[in-house]
Amino acid sequence: MPIFDGLGSGGEKTAIVIDLGAAYTKCGFAGETGPRFIIPSEIRKPGQQQATKVVQYNINTEELYAILKEFIHILYFRHLLVNPRDRRVVIIESILCPSHFRETLTKVFFKQFEVPSVLFAPSHLMAIMTLGINSALVMDCGYTETLVLPIYECTPILPAWEALPLGGKAIHKTCFVSDLQRGLQIQEAKFNLEGTAERPAPPPDVDYPLDGEKILHVKGSIRDSVMEILFEQDNEEKSVASMILDALVKCPIDTRKVLSENLVVIGGTAMLPGFLHRLLAEIRLLVEKPKYSDVLASKNFRIHSPPAKPSCTAWLGGAIFGALQDILGSRSVSRDHYNQTGRIPDWCCLSSPPPESFYEAGKTPPPLMKRAYSMEK
Amino acid sequence: MHAESFFFCCCLWKCVCVRRRSTVASLLRRRCANCFDCPCCMHTLSTRATNIPAPLADDPTKTTMKKAYYLACGFCRWTSRDVGMADKSVASGGWQEPENPHAQRISKLIEYYQQLAHREKQERDRKKMARRRQCMPLAFSEKYGLGTRLQRQRPGAPISALAGLSLKEGEDQKEITIEPAQALDEVEPLPEDCYTRPISLPEVTTLRQRLLQPDFQPAGASQLHPRHKHLLMKRSLRCRKCEHNLSKPEFNPTSIKFKIQLVAVSYIPEVRIMSIPNLRHTKESQVLLTLTNPVENVTHVTLAACEEEDPDDVNSTAKVLVPSKELVLAGKDAAAEYDELAEPQDFQDDPDIVAFRKSNKIGFFIKVIPQKEDDSDVTVTFRMRHDFRNLTAPVRPSEDGGDAAPEAIWLTHHVELRLGPLAP
Numbered sequence: 001m002p003i004f005d006g007l008g009s010g011g012e013k014t015a016i017v018i019d020l021g022a023a024y025t026k027c028g029f030a031g032e033t034g035p036r037f038i039i040p041s042e043i044r045k046p047g048q049q050q051a052t053k054v055v056q057y058n059i060n061t062e063e064l065y066a067i068l069k070e071f072i073h074i075l076y077f078r079h080l081l082v083n084p085r086d087r088r089v090v091i092i093e094s095i096l097c098p099s100h101f102r103e104t105l106t107k108v109f110f111k112q113f114e115v116p117s118v119l120f121a122p123s124h125l126m127a128i129m130t131l132g133i134n135s136a137l138v139m140d141c142g143y144t145e146t147l148v149l150p151i152y153e154c155t156p157i158l159p160a161w162e163a164l165p166l167g168g169k170a171i172h173k174t175c176f177v178s179d180l181q182r183g184l185q186i187q188e189a190k191f192n193l194e195g196t197a198e199r200p201a202p203p204p205d206v207d208y209p210l211d212g213e214k215i216l217h218v219k220g221s222i223r224d225s226v227m228e229i230l231f232e233q234d235n236e237e238k239s240v241a242s243m244i245l246d247a248l249v250k251c252p253i254d255t256r257k258v259l260s261e262n263l264v265v266i267g268g269t270a271m272l273p274g275f276l277h278r279l280l281a282e283i284r285l286l287v288e289k290p291k292y293s294d295v296l297a298s299k300n301f302r303i304h305s306p307p308a309k310p311s312c313t314a315w316l317g318g319a320i321f322g323a324l325q326d327i328l329g330s331r332s333v334s335r336d337h338y339n340q341t342g343r344i345p346d347w348c349c350l351s352s353p354p355p356e357s358f359y360e361a362g363k364t365p366p367p368l369m370k371r372a373y374s375m376e377k
Numbered sequence: 378m379h380a381e382s383f384f385f386c387c388c389l390w391k392c393v394c395v396r397r398r399s400t401v402a403s404l405l406r407r408r409c410a411n412c413f414d415c416p417c418c419m420h421t422l423s424t425r426a427t428n429i430p431a432p433l434a435d436d437p438t439k440t441t442m443k444k445a446y447y448l449a450c451g452f453c454r455w456t457s458r459d460v461g462m463a464d465k466s467v468a469s470g471g472w473q474e475p476e477n478p479h480a481q482r483i484s485k486l487i488e489y490y491q492q493l494a495h496r497e498k499q500e501r502d503r504k505k506m507a508r509r510r511q512c513m514p515l516a517f518s519e520k521y522g523l524g525t526r527l528q529r530q531r532p533g534a535p536i537s538a539l540a541g542l543s544l545k546e547g548e549d550q551k552e553i554t555i556e557p558a559q560a561l562d563e564v565e566p567l568p569e570d571c572y573t574r575p576i577s578l579p580e581v582t583t584l585r586q587r588l589l590q591p592d593f594q595p596a597g598a599s600q601l602h603p604r605h606k607h608l609l610m611k612r613s614l615r616c617r618k619c620e621h622n623l624s625k626p627e628f629n630p631t632s633i634k635f636k637i638q639l640v641a642v643s644y645i646p647e648v649r650i651m652s653i654p655n656l657r658h659t660k661e662s663q664v665l666l667t668l669t670n671p672v673e674n675v676t677h678v679t680l681a682a683c684e685e686e687d688p689d690d691v692n693s694t695a696k697v698l699v700p701s702k703e704l705v706l707a708g709k710d711a712a713a714e715y716d717e718l719a720e721p722q723d724f725q726d727d728p729d730i731v732a733f734r735k736s737n738k739i740g741f742f743i744k745v746i747p748q749k750e751d752d753s754d755v756t757v758t759f760r761m762r763h764d765f766r767n768l769t770a771p772v773r774p775s776e777d778g779g780d781a782a783p784e785a786i787w788l789t790h791h792v793e794l795r796l797g798p799l800a801p
Contacts, residue, residue: 026591031487033477034592036407081407081608131558132486262560271594276564302560307479307486309594316483323487324494330501 012088012329015322016080019092019123019315020105022055023143023168023268026315027075030090030322034308035315037079043070057098064101068108076113084113088332090322092123092314094140094147095156096163099346106344110335117332119322120344124149125156126317127266130306137259139244140314141267141275143168146240148247152255158347160250162243166230168269230269231282241282245292256296263303268311276303408605413472415450416586416601422448422457429464448472448603460599475602477592489555643671646678646706646763648792651740655800658750661698663742664757664796670706670737678704678763680743683791695796697757698744700730709737747799755796762789 019026021041028035042051054071056064076084089109093102102120109115124138128151135152148162230240238246244263248256265276280303286292287299308316322328333344413422428442445464448457457472458464465471477483580598587594595601651665670676680699705724724734732740747755764785 024588028591033480033483036591038588038591079607129490130483130486132489132555133557273596280564302562303564304558304560306558307482309591311594312591320483320487320490324491326491326494326498330498 012325013086015088015090015328016082017090017092017315017318017322018075019312019318020055021142021268022053024311025054025071025075026312027080028315028319029080030319032319033316035312035319038311039075039079041071043067043074055101057101061100061104064104065108068105069112072108072113084109084115087115088117088119088322088328089115090119090121090318090328090332092126092318093120094142095122095124095149095158095161095347096145096147102346103343106333106338110338115335117329117334118338118344119328119332121318121321122149122156123266123314123317124151125154126314126321127264127306128154129317129320130308130313131264131304133262133304135255135258136262136264136304137244137247138264138266139240139270141167141240141265141269141310143268146243146267146269148243150247150251150255150259152251152259157251157255160247162247162250164238164240164243166240167267231278239282241279242286244283245286245296249292249295257298257300260296260298261300261302263301264306264313265303266306266310266313270310279303406605407608412606413448413603414589414606415453415455416589416603417455417598418450418453419589420450420452421606422450422603425449427464446471457603460602462602472603474604475593485555644765645788645790646670646676646761648761648794650794650796653796656695656745656747656755656796656798657800658747661744661746664745665732665740665742666794667738667740668704668706670709672766673708673710674766675708676706676763678706678761680704681760681762683758683760694749694753695745695747695755695757697746697759699759700727700741700743702727702730704731704739704741706739707734707737745796750799752798754798756793757796758791758793760789761792762787764788 015030017028017030017035019035023041024038025041026035026038028037040051041054043054044051052067054067056067059067076082091105106118109118123140124147127138127140128134128136134154135150137148137150139146139148145163145165145167150157150160248260251259265279270276280301283301284299287296287301293299306313306316338344414420415422424446425448426444426446429445430442443466445466447462447464449455462472582595582598582601586598586601587596590602590604593600593602647669649667649669651667653664654662656662668678680701682697682699707724726734726739730741732742734740743757743759745755745757749755765788766785
């Protein structure tokens with residue numbers, strides 16, 4: 001739907017909103033109803049057959065810089081078709097993104113493309129902006145991991161985060177054929193409730209044509225059993241469903257009722273057919289267990305449906321925020337500020353900044369901070 | 378180097394330079410207004426016309442053939458009728474992209490948040506003014522000032538500040554409230570026949586097809602609607618330091634002018650073979666060559682045989698004896714053929730060397746002694762040295778104030794001639 005850009009409320013051009021996911025990147029303009037493009041987060045070098053993934057956390061800075069530079073270049077000049085110098089950038093990120101990655105990304109934007117300002121927006125917070133509510137328990141089922149973060153009255157309850165490396169990537173690994181299988185699953189995955197006495201008859205097999213020549217026979221039993229890894233409980237009794245309950249337990253008592261009645265699920269893996277239904281069923285099953293029933297008083301779980309596909313919800317929140325031209329400027333890190341200080345503020349960074357700087361998600365550092373990765377400075 | 382961009386259209390539709398604020402909606406969308414992409418295979422769709430019988434407007438009983446247009450893909454045979462799009466009666470401009478069903482809700486949300494943001498900005502401005510006027514002891518103000526600043530400017534928790542604002546009295550703005558989203562108790566389960574129904578793959582969309590339409594991401598192929606074709610872009614490059622234009626593409630490929638000035642053909646004397654006698658192995662024969670002068674001033678050409686160790690000299694199969702004297706070529710004079718009163722220039726040619734002379738062309742002899750006896754062509758090589766004046770370069774005013782002629786540069790070229798096979 002054509003939106004007149006170039007003439008926002010403040011006379012500024014509309015900002016660019018980018019959600020760099022591990023599997024796919026959503027990019028587009030602020031104020032629109034959906035991203036313009038969803039492209040795989042990888043770049044293809046001319047000599048290589050395999051594409052290189054853009055979001056990698058374990059490679060050294062120079063390589064990461066080069067990969068990010070090329071990827072952002074493609075975003076700007078093949079897809080978005082704008083001049084980078086004119087428009088502010090809103091980047092949707094995961095709270096657990098390593099500082100090293102963020103800093104390299106910022107450097108690419110400021111040094112290479114000379115954007116006017118950059119704002120890092122946490123994906124969970126952005127998701128609830130699409131709903132018009134102030135509190136929700138947000139679960140992001142992405143490619144590398146699933147991350148749960150409760151948000152109460154617009155503030156993330158950081159100590160109560162939960163994360164598990166169960167996402168689209170885990171499903172890839174357990175299958176012999178990787179991303180074809182994933183595409184297949186997204187199209188046809190089935191669920192059955194495990195725990196019932198006998199296994200129901202598996203759904204029919206599918207012949208999937210590969211490259212026009214070979215045919216991949218996918219057995220029906222694979223189709224439905226693969227998704228179970230998301231819901232099986234491992235040795236610590238954690239699964240995608242139990243994470244929600246664990247996060248609830250960690251939250252202050254007063255907030256739990258509100259949070260349990262406002263569940264939001266975002267992320268590409270959540271788009272599997274039948275996922276939400278299964279999730280709710282599992283939660284209701286698990287809450288009966290003594291571990292949870294003693295602690296959680298309310299057994300009422302409700303789930304929201306945001307006005308966008310789950311994979312784009314966080315993007316949409318960023319787009320809504322990016323359209324607020326009155327405050328976007330003041331909340332972003334400007335290029336001048338970056339040139340002066342040489343770094344961007346991060347929520348987990350405890351060094352006290354000069355008065356003009358801006359903090360990222362959360363209050364002034366919360367007392368109990370669990371770190372999943374060791375943040376290098 | 379940084380890039381500045383403007384658009385160029387896929388179908389040579391008239392495009393507008395976007396450096397001016399353009400309000401053409403389709404250009405702002407970066408999509409062509411006329412062309413569509415096939416949702417199945419991403420090729421460009423073509424508009425096809427059929428004749429369908431339709432009732433006449435004034436007389437419903439009679440039917441007449443009217444033209445109806447539909448979109449079709451030449452590659453994968455997808456047509457717009459597959460997804461249920463009705464045929465249109467105009468060739469272009471009839472098809473619309475489907476609208477996002479949530480568009481209204483989203484725009485309401487944006488309005489609501491913009492209102493909150495506006496309030497926050499007002500608060501901030503007010504506080505700034507208030508702070509300037511107050512004069513507090515330094516320590517107190519720092520503690521107080523820093524606290525409020527921290528509390529207010531937290532980009533990661535934008536809504537905390539936004540939600541805390543309330544309407545002050547005196548502000549008579551209409552408050553836009555928004556209905557918060559309602560959570561659902563039950564989610565729709567999978568349909569029962571999911572477990573038993575065999576999947577027909579042509580009806581299910583692939584991930585790639587789905588992601589081309591991010592707003593809808595349809596799972597079934599019957600819902601894939603075509604989108605307008607994405608525009609390509611040409612980039613013009615400027616130097617970062619001096620803002621000089623380094624490369625600037627044209628709007629329309631037909632308007633590209635050939636701007637190269639220094640084409641070799643118009644500056645280097647041309648050697649052509651005029652007549653070849655019968656060439657016999659180890660027998661000396663005379664070959665007649667012509668030399669043409671492309672420039673307008675007199676050119677001096679010297680020929681020399683190739684050295685022993687000349688790296689360019691790979692193909693010669695014959696020895697060659699070139700004239701050792703310098704050959705002088707008259708300048709090319711376009712008006713010479715019309716000017717009958719012109720004095721023929723006197724060059725004092727050696728008749729053994731120069732066979733004839735005609736305006737800017739001379740014919741001269743070289744002696745060739747084929748060395749190899751095989752069936753391949755006789756090839757001779759030699760070096761040609763001539764003077765070149767670059768008349769296109771800007772003439773710098775010389776220090777003595779006179780009009781200095783461009784300096785002559787001597788260039789040497791390697792010439793290779795294939796004279797054909799030996800005579801049988």
